[in-house]
Amino acid sequence: MVDQRPRLASVLDFATWEPVLRLLLADHPQRDAARSVRVAGRIGRSSWSLALRRRMPSPGRAAQVEDMREEFDAVERVQSALADAGVDDVSFTAEIQPNGTTELRLMGPSPAVEPGIGTPHPGALILVDGSLPEPWRRLPDPVPGAIPAPSADPELLERTLRERLPHAIGATEEGIAAAEARLGVLLPDELKALYRVTRARWEDLDDDFEAAERESAAVGCELFDLDNLYIADAFSRDCRWQFAAMEAVVTPPGATVQGLVGSPGWIVFGDNGGGDRLAVDLTPGPCGHLGQVIMLSHEESVGAEFVADSLTDLVLGRPGTEPGSPQEQRPPAVARVNVASLKSIQAAAHPGLEVLSIGVWDGAPFSLAPAFGLPRLRTLTAYPGTLADPLEIGKLTELEFLELGPEEWRVLLDAGAVPRSLSAAAIVVHGNQDPLPIVAIANEILALWDRPRILQTVLEGDLGPRA
Known part of the structure; x- marks a missing residue:
């Protein structure tokens, strides 16, 4: 930080921090006019952690933004300085003498340290640059015998969607090829059939939300356009080292979906409307089908849930059930x-x-x-x-x-x-x-x-x- 003093001028100005320090001092539980007080906290560009006792609203009244206006204004002053300096997060500690003389110590940032969560203490220390926890390095196991489900029927899927969406504008073969080149993988036939019916662009709907809802109902999800298809590999599921190191990926012999963080064969094509992503799975588990539909929860960092044997089943409203298999005791x-x-x-x-x-x-x-x-x-x-x-x-x-x-x-x-x-x-x-x-x-x-x-x-x- 000290080497960046010209860029960090406002962050390194005591006046920037003064409102935050006054709030912490006023709320300190051990204030004593004859002794120094030590306060600490963390402020980032999108969050902060300060040891302040927030007052409860009166009975029958919800908390209002104005109830925390003083805190918001004080923190925003620091956040603005961090943004100007291109700094994401800074922890601090201050010792305040009875006469008001204050020593403020700013700590960080360091590219080798993750910010603490709800604390001024450092988070995980990254000792090897670019390292990832083992679950994030794990690639899918090969399943050489995997084949599409018997229900996979690109022609039926396309015919059904054209009946449901007669006015939809489909993607061109050039557009599909461009998406494949960008992703580095060939799209399965069912997914190509879907996009030949609708390219799922918002501008094609003339800002008609009801038309968008009809399309989602016809497909079975909120469909992404070709430009927003992406591969749900491990890098797409960001997780702090401290938490990621506590995970383990396991794929039982009878699993339909491999228990991975991500896979180069998970092609995300839509959303369930609640933040969970739907993907076509080209690296299924030992008992799964090539091209089955899976769902990646936005609340979890590992694994995916089986949804349907095929994209055809999803569109026709035939949700699949994972085949029962004896649970391996391990x-x-x-x-x-x-x-x-x-x-x-x-x-x-x-x-x-x-x-x-x-x-x-x-x-x-x-x-x-x-x-x-x-x-x-x-x-x-x-x-x-x-x-x-x-x-x-x-x-x-x-x-x-x-x-x-x-x-x-x-x-x-x-x-x-x-x-x-x-x-x-x-x-x-x-x-x-x-x-x-x-x-x-x-x-x-x-x-x-x-x-x-x-x-x-x-x-x-x-x-x-x-x-």
């Missing part, structure tokens, strides 16, 4: 050990374990010995104080993501025992801890991989004596 790839779930590492450990999460625990700390040598264990998260010996982590040789409390990280750093197999890491912080020591630990971890540190800029100002 231990979960993601295991959680805590007061409400598994009660031991032994109960979680098995050769297919990929993610081990140790949560809140009121018993003796755990030894990681039962997890030694597990060939697929790539993620470990441990609530502060739950590990008997953090140095045992060194025997988990396949880790790519590690989340620990500050004290556990301190043990690893002091012993020079931070696993070099890591691609990303995180520091779990609970409660109202000072961000500065956490940032210091984060920078020590980043330094081991020679990654960009979280820079700090100190601004000084005066808020005046407290009343």
Whole structure:
């Protein structure tokens, strides 16, 4: 940040932050006229996190924007400065003396650090540039025997749609070919038949919303035009490292749809009207059909739901049902050990374990010995104080993501025992801890991989004596 001082002039102006600091000081629960007060927060260009107690509206009255006008105005002042500087997110901490003298410390941004969520503490530390969690690297398994469903009938599909949409304007063969060239994949015959009937352009409907609704009803979804077709590969489902590392992709032998984050064979062609995307699936599961219709939920990052055996079935209103198959009994790839779930590492450990999460625990700390040598264990998260010996982590040789409390990280750093197999890491912080020591630990971890540190800029100002 300090190297960009000309661009960040307004962000580095204490006056930009003064309204936010005054709000935090006025609302601080431990105000004392004789002692300094420390406040902290995070402000991004589209969100913010400030420790303010928002007042409830009177009974019978809904909360109004004006109830938070002072906060909105103060935050918007900083957000405008961030936008001008091309900065997405900044955390801060400030120590305010009784006479109003204030030291404001801005932290970040760093291209190697994801912003914290609802906290001024740093999020995941990206130790290997461009790295992705294993589920986001997973490609579909080949299914060489996959064929279209018996119900797939491009001619019937096209004939039905022409009857329902007699005035629709269809796509040209040149337009279809251009879409295939852009996507790098040939469109299946059913999808081509659909677009030969309607190219689904809004301008063809003369701003007629009822006509758009009729088209959606005829097709069975809100159809995208050819220019908006896209491949739902893993990159289309953005997810923070901290959460993505906790996922696992599994495709049982009897699955209709492969349990992937994304696939180069998922061609998204429409929306269900609620933000969930419909796709033609060219990489089906072991018991699926080539060209089946699946739905990708906007609330999930992994997997897709089977909708219909074919696009013809979708248009004709014949939703499919996944064939029943015996459920394979296998231990979960993601295991959680805590007061409400598994009660031991032994109960979680098995050769297919990929993610081990140790949560809140009121018993003796755990030894990681039962997890030694597990060939697929790539993620470990441990609530502060739950590990008997953090140095045992060194025997988990396949880790790519590690989340620990500050004290556990301190043990690893002091012993020079931070696993070099890591691609990303995180520091779990609970409660109202000072961000500065956490940032210091984060920078020590980043330094081991020679990654960009979280820079700090100190601004000084005066808020005046407290009343």
